[in-house]
Amino acid sequence: MKATIKSIAERAGVSTATVSRALANKNSVIKPATAKRIRQIAQEMGYHKNVGASQLASNINNTIAVIVSYNQTNFWNGIIKGILQRAHQVDHQVIIFSAGSNDPQRLMQIVNEALEHQATGTLLISGRIDPAQVAILKKSHVPYRLVSIYSQRHPEQHFISSDNVAIGEEATNYLLKKGHRRIGFVGIDHSSTGQQRLFGYQKAMAAAQLTIDPHWVCYGDYSYQNGQELFAQLRGHGLTAVVAGSDMIACGLIKMANQTGIKVPDQLSIICIDGSPICEIANPPLTSVTQDFFRMGVKSVDNLLNNERSLFIPTKLVERASVKQLN
Amino acid sequence: MKATIKSIAERAGVSTATVSRALANKNSVIKPATAKRIRQIAQEMGYHKNVGASQLASNINNTIAVIVSYNQTNFWNGIIKGILQRAHQVDHQVIIFSAGSNDPQRLMQIVNEALEHQATGTLLISGRIDPAQVAILKKSHVPYRLVSIYSQRHPEQHFISSDNVAIGEEATNYLLKKGHRRIGFVGIDHSSTGQQRLFGYQKAMAAAQLTIDPHWVCYGDYSYQNGQELFAQLRGHGLTAVVAGSDMIACGLIKMANQTGIKVPDQLSIICIDGSPICEIANPPLTSVTQDFFRMGVKSVDNLLNNERSLFIPTKLVERASVKQLN
DNA sequence: TTGAAAGCGCTAACAT
DNA sequence: ATGTTAGCGCTTTCAA
Numbered sequence: 001m002k003a004t005i006k007s008i009a010e011r012a013g014v015s016t017a018t019v020s021r022a023l024a025n026k027n028s029v030i031k032p033a034t035a036k037r038i039r040q041i042a043q044e045m046g047y048h049k050n051v052g053a054s055q056l057a058s059n060i061n062n063t064i065a066v067i068v069s070y071n072q073t074n075f076w077n078g079i080i081k082g083i084l085q086r087a088h089q090v091d092h093q094v095i096i097f098s099a100g101s102n103d104p105q106r107l108m109q110i111v112n113e114a115l116e117h118q119a120t121g122t123l124l125i126s127g128r129i130d131p132a133q134v135a136i137l138k139k140s141h142v143p144y145r146l147v148s149i150y151s152q153r154h155p156e157q158h159f160i161s162s163d164n165v166a167i168g169e170e171a172t173n174y175l176l177k178k179g180h181r182r183i184g185f186v187g188i189d190h191s192s193t194g195q196q197r198l199f200g201y202q203k204a205m206a207a208a209q210l211t212i213d214p215h216w217v218c219y220g221d222y223s224y225q226n227g228q229e230l231f232a233q234l235r236g237h238g239l240t241a242v243v244a245g246s247d248m249i250a251c252g253l254i255k256m257a258n259q260t261g262i263k264v265p266d267q268l269s270i271i272c273i274d275g276s277p278i279c280e281i282a283n284p285p286l287t288s289v290t291q292d293f294f295r296m297g298v299k300s301v302d303n304l305l306n307n308e309r310s311l312f313i314p315t316k317l318v319e320r321a322s323v324k325q326l327n
Numbered sequence: 328m329k330a331t332i333k334s335i336a337e338r339a340g341v342s343t344a345t346v347s348r349a350l351a352n353k354n355s356v357i358k359p360a361t362a363k364r365i366r367q368i369a370q371e372m373g374y375h376k377n378v379g380a381s382q383l384a385s386n387i388n389n390t391i392a393v394i395v396s397y398n399q400t401n402f403w404n405g406i407i408k409g410i411l412q413r414a415h416q417v418d419h420q421v422i423i424f425s426a427g428s429n430d431p432q433r434l435m436q437i438v439n440e441a442l443e444h445q446a447t448g449t450l451l452i453s454g455r456i457d458p459a460q461v462a463i464l465k466k467s468h469v470p471y472r473l474v475s476i477y478s479q480r481h482p483e484q485h486f487i488s489s490d491n492v493a494i495g496e497e498a499t500n501y502l503l504k505k506g507h508r509r510i511g512f513v514g515i516d517h518s519s520t521g522q523q524r525l526f527g528y529q530k531a532m533a534a535a536q537l538t539i540d541p542h543w544v545c546y547g548d549y550s551y552q553n554g555q556e557l558f559a560q561l562r563g564h565g566l567t568a569v570v571a572g573s574d575m576i577a578c579g580l581i582k583m584a585n586q587t588g589i590k591v592p593d594q595l596s597i598i599c600i601d602g603s604p605i606c607e608i609a610n611p612p613l614t615s616v617t618q619d620f621f622r623m624g625v626k627s628v629d630n631l632l633n634n635e636r637s638l639f640i641p642t643k644l645v646e647r648a649s650v651k652q653l654n
Numbered sequence: 655t656t657g658a659a660a661g662c663g664c665t666a667a668c669a670t
Numbered sequence: 671a672t673g674t675t676a677g678c679g680c681t682t683t684c685a686a
Contacts, residue, residue, distance in 0.1 A: 002468050004663060015673045020665060031671055046466035048442040052379025053663035056678045060665095084425055088433075093440055096423040098411055106415075113420055115375040139373035141329050224608060251608045258610060277551060281578045283585060283610045331679060342657045347681060358655055380679035383662045387681095 003045035011045070012038050023049065055118060062092045064301065065119035069099040069107050069126040075274055075293060076125045079147060082297020083123065090305060095119065104130055115140050121304040123147050128191035129154050143307065147300045148293075150312070151192035160300045162291040163312040164193050168200025170315060171243045171271050171289045176208050179326030180269060183210075184242035186230050187220035187249030194219075194245065197273060201243060213237060220249060222274075227252015231260075240326065241269035247278045250286050250322075258283075265324040275318055285320035292316060330372035338372070339365050350376065382445060389419045391628065392446035396426040396434050396453040402601055402620060403452045406474060409624020410450065417632060422446065431457055442467050448631040450474050455518040456481050470634065474627045475620075477639075478519035487627045489618040490639040491520050495527025497642060498570045498598050498616045503535050506653030507596060510537075511569035513557050514547035514576030521546075521572065524600060528570060540564060547576060549601075554579015558587075567653065568596035574605045577613050577649075585610075592651040602645055612647035619643060 001007070005023070009016045014034065021030045022038035055061050064087055068076050080096065087094045097114045099107045107126075111133050114122055121143040124133065129151045137144040143158075150161035168185075175183050185201045188194035198217065205212050215237045220226040227249035234242065234253075244250035250272035257264050264270055264284055272279065275288025296313045303311070328334065332350070336343045341361065348357045349365035382388050391414055395403050407423065414421045424441045426434045434453075438460050441449055448470040451460065456478045464471040470485075477488035495512075502510050512528045515521035525544065532539050542564045547553040554576035561569065561580075571577035577599035584591050591597055591611055599606065602615025623640045630638070 005665095006663075016664075017666085017674080018672055020663095021672085024665085029671070034671080046468055048439065048445075048467055050379075050383070050445055050663055051443045052377075052445060053383050053678090054665075056377070056380050056383065056680090057663075057665040059678070080425060094425070095444075096425055098407060098421070098423055112375065116378045117422075118375075118377055118379060140375055141373055224604060255608065255610070278605070278608070281551060281582065281605070281609070283582070332681095333679075343680075344658080344682080345656060347679095348656090351681085356655070361655085377679055380662090381681075383664090384679075384681040386662070 003042070003047035004050075005047075008038065008042050008045060008047060012041050014038070023047075061118055061120050063117065063119040064092050064094050064304065065097060065114040065117055065122045066094055067097045067099065067107075067110055067114050067122065067124045067126075069110075069124075075127075075148070075276070075291075077276075078293030079125055079297040079300070082294040082299075083301055084297075085294075086298040086301040090301065092120070092301070092305070104132070108133060108136065111136055115142060121145070123300050123304060124149070127193060129156070143304055145300055145304045145310075147296065149193070150196075150310075152196075153192060157310055159310045160296055160303055161310075161312060162296070162315055164196035165200040165203065166312075167273055167289050167291070167315050168197035168202075168243070169204045170200070170317060171273055172201045172204035174271055174287070174289075174317060175241045175243065175269065175323065176204065178241075178269070178323055180241040181208075181210060182213075182216070182237070182239050182241070184216040184218070184234055184237070184239045185245070186218045186234065186242050186253065187222060187227060187245035189219060189221055189245075197245065220245065222246040222249060224248040224252045228256050231256035239268065241271070241323065244270055244272040246274045247272050247276050247282075247286060247288065250288075251278060251282055254282055254284075254286075265322050269323040271323055279318070279320060282322075284322050287320045287322045288318050289315055290318050330369070330374035331377075332374075335365065335369050335372060335374060339368050341365065350374075388445055388447050390444065390446040391419050391421050391631065392424060392441040392444055392449045393421055394424045394426065394434075394437055394441050394449065394451045394453075396437075396451075402475070402603070402618075404603075405620030406452055406624040406627070409621040409626075410628055411624075412621075413625040413628040417628065419447070419628070419632070431459070435460060435463065438463055442469060448472070450627050450631060451476070454520060456483070470631055472627055472631045472637075475623065476520070477523075479523075480519060484637060486637045487623055487630055488637075488639060489623070489642055491523035492527040492530065493639075494600055494616050494618070494642050495524035495570070496531045497527070497644060498600055499528045499531035501598055501614070501616070501644060502568045502570065502596065502650065503531065505568075505596070505650055507568040508535075508537060509540075509543070509564070509566050509568070511543040511545070511561055511564070511566045512572075513545045513561065513569050513580065514549060514554060514572035516546060516548055516572075524572065547572065549573040549576060551575040551579045555583050558583035566595065568598070568650065571597055571599040573601045574599050574603050574609075574613065574615065577615075578605060578609055581609055581611075581613075592649045596650040598650055606645070606647065609649075611649050613649045614647045615645050616642055617645050 009019045022035040099110045125147040146159040150159045272288045275290040279286035336346045349362040426437045452474045473486040477486045545557045599615045602617040606613035
C-alpha cells in the first residue's frame, strides 16, 4: 500500500487535517513537536504527496508546462535552462513534454496532454508556428506563450522570440562591412523563422544597393547533412561569403570546403546564425549571430506568470576567425 | 471558468457519468449520437480532462516520470528519444523533469517532485549515482530504473546501462590493434562511469602486457574546455594515441593539436567514447566507441513496465579518420 | 443507454 | 492546537 495522509494520520493518532498541516509546514498553527513527529512518520513510510489530489482540493497549482518540439538543432537546450532557473526562483515546478519529432498530429496530442495537467501556464518551444496548436492553447483558457516563434503571417500576441529579421540583417551587414559584395544565404527553410531571416538578408543587401542573384539563396532544413549537400549548389556563382542558416549548416559547408580544398575564410567566408558551442569547435571557429537562449527562457517564465507583453530578445554577435576582411 | 465535466453535463442536459463515458470513448456502452454530441460540446468549450482528478478516481496512471540530471554532454538526448517512442507505443505518457545541474540538493528536490506526480514508474537518467537519491526512489514504493548508471560500489538491481568497462576496453583494443603501444586515457572523471572506463583501459593494456605510465592518464570533466586544457598535460610522454573520455574532450584535444601544429591522426591518433554527431563534424572526423542511446531509452521503458531484469546495452564502434595504422 | 451516489487524497473553512 | 466536514473533478459500481 502506498502511504497516504490517512495512513499517516492513523499511525500518528491524529486527524488527516493535522497531518496535512504538518506536511505543509504551517508552523504558525501547529505544535512543533507533533509536526516533527508526523514528518518523521511520513518519512519512514516513504510518503509523497499526491499533487493531483492536492491541486484538486486547493485549486492552487505552481506548475509550468513546457512543450518542446525539437528537430535537427538543439537550440531549445539553453531555453530550458533559463526556464528552469527562473521557475525555481519564483517557486514553480516545471514539467517538460517532449514531442520528439515534427509530426503535427503527435505534437497536437502532446499539447493536449500538457493541458490536462492543469498547469498554471504553458510554454510552447518550437521552430515553426502551427495555427492549429495555437488555437488549442487559446481555447484552453490557460495562459500560454510561444517561445522562439514569431510570425507575421499568423500574428500572435503571446510570444517571446528573437527578431529573426534583425538576425538576418545583422549577419549580412557584418559581411558587408568586411567588404563582401557577393554574399549567399544558405540553409534556411520555409517556416516563418526562415523567411524572416531571409527578409533581413534581403533588406541589408537592398540597403547596400546590391542585387541578389537568385542562385545565392539556397533552401534547406538547418541540418548538418543538408549543409554538406548545399555546398555544391553554391559553387560557380562567385560568392566570397555566405550567411549560414544555422551552425549545423555552416559545419556542413566547412566540411565540404575542406574536402574540396577551398579555404575558409580566405576563399569563402562564413557567418552563421544560432551559434552554439559547436561554433567554437569548428575549424576554423565560426563567427555567429547568436541568440541569448538562456535569457529567452528566463523571460518566458516572467512573461507568462506576470502576464507581461510579448518581446523580442536581442541578439549578439560573436566574432571568430571565419570571416575575412576584403579590400 | 474552466470547463469541467459538470459544466459540459449541464450544457448537454445529461449526467456527469454520461459525459465521463462519452469522453472516455466507452463506445460499447454509450449511444453513438449522444457521445458525439457531448464530444462536440466539450470541444467547443475548450475542455481538457483534469488528469489529477482522473487518476484519483480511477487509480489508473499511464505516466512515466523521467528525471534528467544533465551536465556537459548531451548523451541523454538520444535516450529521451528512445523513451518517448516506446512509451508512446505502449500508450504511456512521459513527463520529463530536468534538474539542470549537478547540485545534489536540487536533484533530490526534483526526484521528490517527480514522485509526487504519482507516475507508474520513474526513470532516473544521470551521469553519476547518488545513493541518497536512490534511497528515496527505493522507499517510494514506485518502480524505478537507473538509466545509464551502473556502479559496482553501490550495487543496484534496477539499472539499464552501457557496460563501461567494455567500452574502455574496446576503445583501447582498437588502438592496440592498429599497432599503438603508448596509449593515453584522457578526460574521464572520478564517477563510477569514469572509473569503469579507466578499468577497461587498464585491463586491455594489461592483456597486451603493456605497462601504463601514470602520466598517460589525465582526469577531467568530459567538457570541451577541459579537453583543451588537458592537451598540454599529454605532451612529452611519447604518446602515439589517446582514448578520449568523451567526444567533447576529443574536440578540445583536436583544437589544441591543430593550434600547436600536431597532426591528427598522423602524430597523434584519437578515439573517443560517447560519440555523438559531433564526431562527424570534427576535423578529422572522430572514430568512436558509441553507445546506442536510443536503444537504451527503449529498453528502459520495457524494463520498467514489465519489471524485467537489469541489462547492459551493447556498444558499437564507428570508424572514422582519426586513427592511424602503425607499422 | 443513462443516472444517482460514493469515494479517490487532499485542503480549508468552521468548530472545538 | 487539533478535529470535523464538505467538496475539488472525475470514475465506477449499482440501480433504473
